[in-house]
Amino acid sequence: MSEGGSPSELPKGWALATIGDLIESSGVFTDGDWVESKDQDPTGDVRLVQLADVGDGWFRNRSNRSLTLDKSRELNCTSLAPGDVLIARMPDPLGRACLYPGGNRPAVTVVDVCIVRPSGEVDPRWLMHFVNSPQFRERMRPYESGSTRKRISRRNLAKVELPVPPVEEQRRIVIALDEQLSRLDAAVEAVEQSRARSRQLWSSILHQMTEGALSRNVRRPVTWERTGEVAAVQGGIQKQARRRPVENKFSFLRVANVPRGRLTLEEVHEIELFEGELERYRLESGDLLVVEGNGSPDQIGRAASWRGEIENCVHQNHLIRVRPGMRLRPEFLELAWNSPKVAQQLKKVASSTSGLHTLSTAKVKSVEIPVPSIEEQDALLDAVQQWRTKQLVAEAAQQAAFVRAAGLRRSLLAEAFAGRLVPQHSADEHADALLARIRAERESAGSTKPRRRSARRAPAQRKREPDASPVSDAPPQLRADVPALATATQPTLDLEIPS
Template sequence: MNGMEPTSESGLVGSGLPDGWAYATLDDLADVAGGVTKDSKKQLDEAYPEVPYLRVANVQREHLDLAHVATIRVSPENAARYRLCRGDVLMTEGGDRDKLGRGWVWEDQIPGCIHQNHVFRARIWAEAMIPGLLAWYVNSVARPWLEANAKQSVNLASISISTIKQMPVPVPPPAEQRRIAEVLKGRLARLDAIEANLRTALDALDRLDSAVLDSVATGALESVSTAPPIDHVVEAVAEVSGGIQKQARRRPQDNPHPFLRVANVGRGVLYLADIHEIELFDGEIDRYRLKEGDLLVVEGNGSPDQIGRAALWHDEIKDCVHQNHLIRVRPGPQLRAAYLELVWNSPTVARRLQRVANSTSGLFTLSTRKLKSLVIPVAPLEEQDRLVKAARAHQSRISKARSTTRTALAHTAALRRGLLADAFAGRLVPQDPVEESAGELLKRIRVEREAIEAERKASRRAARARAKADARLTTPPPPPARTTSAVDTIGEQGTLPMEFSA
């Protein structure tokens, strides 16, 4: 088994575990099953009732997102077959790598809820393992095993139900499980609270950064005394132009050049680790070459708040061009490039961009024509310089605070990983040799399961016997065989024999 402790042939006991622990497969510990398959044809049958059902999007790592739970029409038989029970451990089949095996415990939050086929549920046998403990294990220590045993293609991964049933699980003795769960619950709750506070701090820093940008756009930045800026149409203060459309004939061959895409442009930042190339023809490099101080604006995005995000080009790559989904805004004599970038990414201009980008079809896209007519605030050049200098100082402090906060988040994540690793290696709480061992627990569960299975088989045999008996009782008897009588022979003799007496 890749990435986990190997098991022996007799009892799945692995080396390296504390005394009293044992390895088991997930199939030993739980009844693992997939969910209902969505059939669009059956959805049209209104005779079936609608029931709530969980999708992959509802099953997150160490929590369930039940804000938007869909419904599905299924037969009463399937509603009963796939109904979730309190204590079921839910695990996702896959998708991108972060989705593989993620999940949490179902607490019967929605009565009658079922689950789709891309979500597995593990219904633990008797007291084989505390559900929360198994869920913590699958979400942490088991991830390398899941990734190693999944089918992978590019960034997607999926694991079959037959494979996940064979996932090895270290099983502590029952009493120790309870102690581990109690300690994990308390410590993870404290880590969760710390992480929540750190994420709140990051959100506050983002809002502070936006406030700095807006102060530049309105000329109200603290410590800088300026007159309110005057609105100008972009076309009057800058040159706006489109980029190169990616086509088959543009495949880089004889004259390739670096080529910026939407993925390379963030809000106020460029991502230049992955740069593609495109073929240019005679004279095009002079027309499309980016220059120091060009502002690259994203033409469209699925999210309205990302429409028109922009970043400044500092000539990081020689003879670089850009695609047609990026619009180049080259500032004129009335604009400092750094000032233009700050103002452009401010909430004030972002709202104007959204209004300009909106269309009757509900799509959000920009064009060179729309950007030329956009109105932006422009301060005098001297004041632009002062505003940029003050804004950069504020942004530097915000950046340092953000970096510190992210480092703290990384530390909490490392603490979480270490805590869970210790929990499933037997290092979190002390062992007690007097307690029932995991091996005894697994043996007891195996005997109980065999008894249940024998009872089920006997019940099925009895049901089949009853069905045969009922079939014999309800089958009509065959018609009686016909016998030859005197009447039957009339046709043969023609007349009845007569006797005369003397």
């Protein structure tokens, strides 16, 4: 079946439809709810499912946000049911879908997540898999909006056509996909564990380097000194309206350009400099760029060396420049700075009573770093390089495995929704009959395709329409029309933080 998907190209017994065509009068096809920060209550009984909880085929218990039952009713929130298909209307990736597995308390979701509760004759696992397929992503692309960050509205999501197989074939597709994807997921998990072990090994190597244990040519213990005693520490340039690049513009590094231990220079901004500033702020090869602040304490003070990649380049004030003196090799400084022992110091000096985590030039100067002799640094760098070469080979193999797994997943889904993964049976009822029954049920109930109220209305103006399910204080129950396999085969990463 081509991406065009005309009816003549559909597999035998299949029919084209939209998500709305699969919803009975009692079903749901709606956005989540506009729940603001002021509406939330950490002690509430109703869980607020976040956009980050919706994975590409898996549900993640990542957030611990809640609101009270009274507030959810006041806001007219739509209650989630086990087996609901959740579709993310924002990346990454856009349009990813999973099944809501249920839980021990009521749950609602945010406005950037679309809730789909199809007819009992439609397998929700089939619908989830199709939304995650290359075919659906390709069909969805013309309806996306936004420039820097793509999104799709529910109105446009409803325009995307789906090739619907007969009900029995839907089930055969799901069984085949569940079997193949579960094996693929197990393989990916093994690679993830391998990558975690590689990172732990690298952290151990850096620790041994700072202790001088990697080379017999190092006198132990290694001397540690304050950074300000062996390097020049300086802040950067604050971005302001008057610095819009016009006449005297130069390349300008930001925090986004400085991951730990490397630079990403695909997108480098520019800034206007004034007289004398280039000489003062220009980066030199060997300078260490230290990130001043971050929302995650583990990322505070991450750093990477500048090696003169761009001529006449400066940096913003959220990056602190550490220029090594004569007693430090720049390569040794970068590795030592990103080592566990220095990272612990950075986390400690960056913390504050307000909960913010930031560094200053004074704090950076106070951080102690190992300072063996230049000859000893060279010996340690040689030893580290041997380990680094092996680690880079392992990382390349791991990345290749991830790429291959992603390709296999796309291929499996593409084959499934082109009608080539499982056999077609002539005895299967045509999908047109299924769609006709759903349409007749809606008409007999006096209902049209589900529409969505405006979630942005003030609470007093919100009216519950027939497609939305009011929040109940009863524990969620698995819908009778959802096979037990719906929650058994979907990966659920339980990362919820205990309250």
